[in-house]
Amino acid sequence: MNTKPAIEIAFRPQSRRAFMTAVLIAQSGLLLGSVLLTDKWVQSNVSLPQFQVDKLFVLELSIALCVLTLTATIFYLASRRYKDALEQSNQQLQDEVHRQVSNSLQKRNALIHGLAKLADYRDTDTGDHLDRIGHYARVLATQLKPKHPIITDEWIDRLVLASSLHDIGKVGIPDNVLLKPGRLSDEERAIMEKHTLIGGETLLSIRNKFGSDEFLDMGIEIALQHHEKVDGSGYPFQLVGENISLAARIVALADVYDALTTARVYKDAMSHQKAISIIQDGRGSHFDTDVVDAFDSTQDEFDQIRHHSQQTHELKRIDIEAAARIFMEENNSLSTLRRAA
Ligand SMILES: [Fe+2]
Numbered sequence: 530m531n532t533k534p535a536i537e538i539a540f541r542p543q544s545r546r547a548f549m550t551a552v553l554i555a556q557s558g559l560l561l562g563s564v565l566l567t568d569k570w571v572q573s574n575v576s577l578p579q580f581q582v583d584k585l586f587v588l589e590l591s592i593a594l595c596v597l598t599l600t601a602t603i604f605y606l607a608s609r610r611y612k613d614a615l616e617q618s619n620q621q622l623q624d625e626v627h628r629q630v631s632n633s634l635q636k637r638n639a640l641i642h643g644l645a646k647l648a649d650y651r652d653t654d655t656g657d658h659l660d661r662i663g664h665y666a667r668v669l670a671t672q673l674k675p676k677h678p679i680i681t682d683e684w685i686d687r688l689v690l691a692s693s694l695h696d697i698g699k700v701g702i703p704d705n706v707l708l709k710p711g712r713l714s715d716e717e718r719a720i721m722e723k724h725t726l727i728g729g730e731t732l733l734s735i736r737n738k739f740g741s742d743e744f745l746d747m748g749i750e751i752a753l754q755h756h757e758k759v760d761g762s763g764y765p766f767q768l769v770g771e772n773i774s775l776a777a778r779i780v781a782l783a784d785v786y787d788a789l790t791t792a793r794v795y796k797d798a799m800s801h802q803k804a805i806s807i808i809q810d811g812r813g814s815h816f817d818t819d820v821v822d823a824f825d826s827t828q829d830e831f832d833q834i835r836h837h838s839q840q841t842h843e844l845k846r847i848d849i850e851a852a853a854r855i856f857m858e859e860n861n862s863l864s865t866l867r868r869a870a
């Protein structure tokens with residue numbers, strides 16, 4: 530008797546019947562294989578392979594494929610879950626590193642600004658000179674940004690902090706020279722001019738210990754070059770034009786404007802208008818032409834910064850005393866609490 534097997538495995542997508550009984554084995558959109566179960570022979574009109582096997586074999590094969598599919602799915606889900614957990618953990622780690630780095634940078638920046646202010650107290654009343662220089666430098670750099678691709682927001686932030694280091698070398702200048710009222714003799718002037726080299730050398734020694742750093746490099750350029758003039762008549766290296774770093778060219782103008790418009794122990798303050806005219810006279814000789822043009826476009830902002838600084842000058846003095854008192858009171862109460870505990 531010619532009996533046909535009850536079950537057929539066929540790779541024949543053309544058969545409607547086969548489609549209706551197909552078991553597809555797939556993972557992540559990738560078709561791994563298929564088992565076609567039919568209760569009768571299906572006529573094939575294509576030359577794809579067909580296999581006639583007994584019922585038990587197909588059952589065993591189906592179970593094996595199901596187990597395989599299930600195992601693959603479990604493995605896939607487990608690995609996906611592991612990958613997600615790993616990604617989440619990596620992100621948390623990156624966030625923590627970023628937070629720690631930014632925290633350290635903030636501490637470093639505050640410390641640098643504080644130490645630079647300490648040096649600045651020697652020949653200015655309040656150390657406000659550095660705050661104003663930072664504001665002026667930001668105004669100029671922002672104005673120059675469209676013309677100078679090197680200037681980015683990060684560059685400007687760096688410039689504002691690094692500008693506070695411009696006169697850090699003055700700590701090495703004796704009082705009789707630094708605070709002398711009136712003109713300096715040639716010998717005294719030579720001593721005074723050394724503050725650029727002292728500042729540069731101090732920052733270079735830090736760099737030698739800790740390695741290269743964008744902020745430190747800019748600080749060194751500014752300390753060394755803020756008294757250079759674009760026509761080569763400045764000091765200490767008589768650099769010309771763009772051989773002077775852009776940061777130093779900006780700080781040079783900000784520094785001169787502030788020095789002219791504020792009183793020192795040895796001189797009175799000059800008017801805003803008079804300072805403008807001196808700076809404009811120095812366009813292309815003392816100062817970079819682009820920087821002077823930027824100054825011309827932002828004179829009002831300079832005036833506002835200067836005004837604001839003068840108005841808050843006395844308030845700051847009172848604030849300093851009040852802040853010191855609050856700090857001591859808080860510290861005393863903390864010590865009392867600690868003793869009681
Ligand atoms: Fe200086």
Ligand SMILES: [Fe+2]
Nearest residue numbers: 658695696784
């Ligand atoms: Fe200065």
